[in-house]
Amino acid sequence: MTAPQSPRPNQPSAAQLLDTSTAPVRNDNPKQLLGVYLKGMAMGAADIVPGVSGGTIALIAGIYERLINALSSIGPNLWQIFRQEGGIKGFAAIWRHVDATFLLCLLLGIVTSFATLAGIIKHLLDNQPLLIWSFFFGLVVATVFILLSEIKHWNIGRVALFTIGLITAVGVSSLPLLAATPSLPYLFFAGAIAICAMILPGISGSFILLLLGAYDAVLEAVDTMNLSVILTVVAGMATGLLLFTRALKWLLSRYYQATLALLTGFIAGSLVKVWPWKVDVSGALNSEAINNVMPWQYPTGPHWVTTIGLMLIGAVLVSLLSWWGNRTNRV
Template structure:
């Protein structure tokens, strides 16, 4: 995922995300599509946890640029693509234009995670929060170091962008949670906002839903198959996604290293949210435990052996995912 050099010496950037003159990309092999599915499952598992972003996993796994490129290709221009061929050929042309096979397997992986892991992760968050937060804390710390190594030349602008992303993520993570009974229009808006956060590494879509008081309603709808809520949130997400990814696609294609610095700042700032040792306002443990404390002030003790072991496990797995992404996506 290392960015190649641009002709401009002061702004290394990734290749343009969409080159109309480039030859068609060979179709993914079944083995590659299985890899996309597995990465989608990893993204889904991360998105379930309020504070961890699926975009972070996509960035580390080497599929983030392809994902933004595919989503940013969805728009009114697809009608022109269809009309050029018409019929089945036109539909196939549209399918190829949006990299739909890649998106399909990625979404299948994300959906599989939500269907199979949502209950397990919710149970762990309710009953073993210290352990699951420790795992994701190690994962995020390793992610920050990996991405910092991708930024080849630091300057004042990139340092400022990194700091901006960090501060923004810290502020978002520190906002008070809303308690409300969400209506369907409210859930539509919440879904649109959350998906914009979900696609940004470091900004958790689940946490945005939590801030907006919609997280429990959405998770419960998935458990009980409440399709009115599920389809409303999906519609909101689709709307927000189409509006947001075009801007992000433009930034990545022209200012890759600067954008990467900003995104890495987002991820670093999210460490405030995934800090493992949390208590409530009275210094005790319950479902409202959201205040960070030092490990030695944690009511049941720091549990150093277990927490550090889980942090190392998270760091190892994300490093393995990064190695896999770089091996599958050589520059």
């Protein structure tokens, strides 16, 4: 990777924005917390769809650095913080240290999306796949262009990292899906792997669940409120998250431009997965099919007006989200 970049005088760089080692404690007002909640809903909606990353939404929305800082602050040192203050003051100190108000609002938004949108998105994936894939295809394309504009001073190393990310994502998207009925220990493992992907921009946690054969089981559990499955997956996610975020924080704070090039490559490669025109081996429409075809080869035709219209809506929405995130960071 390239060496850490030095910020220009009086001009905060992207690396500075993600250098979470000295991030201040936030005192958010209700309006700001509502914004965090809504961004959490957007992350949750994205994570439901195999091929779209909630981490991408967090990065575009301007809350990614705060999220990584908050998650990486959770560790064994919390007990020492509690002992220094003790009692209610100790709990309050821990709450401030981990930015718990922010995490709680974000989590509530994600949970709201899963509780209210899981059934709807599953229905669309099963019955109207062309519509939902077109929307998210436009969203991901716009995301790629937005993130490419954030990478300054392209060099051979960053081009190589972008290419590696792109090829890796295409390769992962082409892997055969597992169809075995998952056990609870397997779901714990799948949750731990998926959350690492979910927090990375460009790598879809739900697609990892799909590859591991756990996606349908998790989505059905959320839809039917199967607490044994839900709690098992959540425990696996919490374990994976605590082990992963510290390394990610280190990379982003010291090698932001190089890491962003790699992650943007992941996002560009995921376009293979969210390509709207899909058929199964028999040529029938299927939201979980892995065979992409050209628009004019689609069984019912390309539907240009509908697909391009939904792509534009997705692109506009993610552009507005990026604008909102940048505006929030300036406040």
